[in-house]
Amino acid sequence: MGRETEMEEEARENGGVDSVLPMASLISPSGNEVQLSELEGKIIGLYFAANWYPKCEAFTPALTAAYHRLKEHGAGFEVVFVSCDESRPSFERFHRAMPWPAVPFGDIGCKKRLSERFQVEGIPRLVVLAPDGEVIQPDAVELVHRYGDRAFPFTLARVAELEADEQRKFASQTLEKIFSINGKGYVNGSQQQVPISSLVGKTVGLYFSAHRCAPCIKFTAKLAAIYINLKGKAQDFEIIYIPMDKEEDGYLQSCSDMPWLALPYDDGASSGALARYFDVREIPMLVVVGPDGKTVTREGRNLVNLYFDMAFPFTDEQIRLLQEMEDEAAKGYPTSLRHTGHRHELSIVSDKSGGGPYICCECEEQGLGWAYQCIACGYEIHLRCGRDMEGGSAGSIG
Numbered sequence: 515m516g517r518e519t520e521m522e523e524e525a526r527e528n529g530g531v532d533s534v535l536p537m538a539s540l541i542s543p544s545g546n547e548v549q550l551s552e553l554e555g556k557i558i559g560l561y562f563a564a565n566w567y568p569k570c571e572a573f574t575p576a577l578t579a580a581y582h583r584l585k586e587h588g589a590g591f592e593v594v595f596v597s598c599d600e601s602r603p604s605f606e607r608f609h610r611a612m613p614w615p616a617v618p619f620g621d622i623g624c625k626k627r628l629s630e631r632f633q634v635e636g637i638p639r640l641v642v643l644a645p646d647g648e649v650i651q652p653d654a655v656e657l658v659h660r661y662g663d664r665a666f667p668f669t670l671a672r673v674a675e676l677e678a679d680e681q682r683k684f685a686s687q688t689l690e691k692i693f694s695i696n697g698k699g700y701v702n703g704s705q706q707q708v709p710i711s712s713l714v715g716k717t718v719g720l721y722f723s724a725h726r727c728a729p730c731i732k733f734t735a736k737l738a739a740i741y742i743n744l745k746g747k748a749q750d751f752e753i754i755y756i757p758m759d760k761e762e763d764g765y766l767q768s769c770s771d772m773p774w775l776a777l778p779y780d781d782g783a784s785s786g787a788l789a790r791y792f793d794v795r796e797i798p799m800l801v802v803v804g805p806d807g808k809t810v811t812r813e814g815r816n817l818v819n820l821y822f823d824m825a826f827p828f829t830d831e832q833i834r835l836l837q838e839m840e841d842e843a844a845k846g847y848p849t850s851l852r853h854t855g856h857r858h859e860l861s862i863v864s865d866k867s868g869g870g871p872y873i874c875c876e877c878e879e880q881g882l883g884w885a886y887q888c889i890a891c892g893y894e895i896h897l898r899c900g901r902d903m904e905g906g907s908a909g910s911i912g
């Protein structure tokens with residue numbers, strides 16, 4: 515046992531915050547020293563993160579919002595940033611965006627010991643410790659994303675409570691309850707306001723999107739084509755745009771691109787609440803609510819990409835049917851072929867023979883299950899995208 519570990523061991527037995535955190539002092543975002551004694555008696559979140567990693571950049575605002583709310587309520591909570599940044603300037607830039615102290619960038623020994631003690635392999639990671647150093651949650655990132663400040667104090671009992679709440683909420687969900695969030699009872703149509711009550715009984719897609727988001731714009735065009743198609747078939751289907759735009763300007767532009775309804779703009783208050791309710795982490799996202807007001811799927815975007823308007827009404831039953839149809843259709847395809855986009859022969863695979871979710875190298879859309887694949891190169895395309903290319907070899911699968 516090394517001398518340092520011995521000292522830590524001894525300190526742990528004595529209790530106190532210096533037994534929990536193996537550093538001399540902390541540093542505030544503005545660069546001032548913060549005494550460890552300020553953490554005394556508090557629940558501590560050790561936040562392992564780095565500025566270059568998008569998931570950390572996405573998580574920091576969520577943790578900051580929860581942190582501020584907990585501070586307002588006087589909860590005994592503190593966060594300590596343990597930087598995995600590669601340079602001091604990037605550490606300082608990232609830390610300035612946070613309201614809590616950090617382990618000094620130069621205290622490499624401390625950072626190393628902390629990440630070893632808590633076996634930090636991926637970031638972001640939020641290890642929550644009780645005042646006595648006991649681990650309450652080995653990783654609370656998901657909990658903070660999902661529940662914000664309500665996750666405090668992050669105990670198993672608290673998590674069970676929140677989950678039970680959530681189940682109750684989803685079990686009693688109706689379209690009107692979902693939209694009671696904006697307190698208006700209507701959404702905007704192109705000519706007039708449409709009362710939510712008039713949408714009850716339909717399959718309704720809640721489309722979380724923003725104007726300044728390239729994948730959203732691409733998906734909007736596809737969804738619009740499908741929407742018009744389904745409307746043409748007189749399906750009981752409606753879509754409501756839930757704006758994730760930061761400015762009203764973007765909202766108005768999105769509305770002009772979309773042939774469906776829109777939640778009235780209110781600086782993001784209602785959209786933010788809906789995004790939290792449906793746990794929207796990235797956009798575009800299409801949540802589908804069934805005629806009974808219950809959530810059918812949060813995977814509407816994938817289903818539209820995979821099955822186009824055939825995905826309607828997005829139920830498990832419909833998806834199973836489509837998969838069976840695909841299995842049937844695959845029998846008509848050659849077991850292998852040469853495709854102009856790739857130099858090796860491609861073999862047909864299904865989810866039973868090594869296929870899985872993929873992005874088609876030909877059309878860049880999602881695929882699932884059946885594919886033509888070059889396993890050596892990781893090259894995969896849809897069956898439909900491999901068709902009509904030169905030199906398909908004969909033979910079919912049974």
Ligand SMILES: [Zn+2]
Nearest residue numbers: 874877896899
């Ligand atoms: Zn394709």
Ligand SMILES: [Zn+2]
Nearest residue numbers: 858888890891
């Ligand atoms: Zn290859």
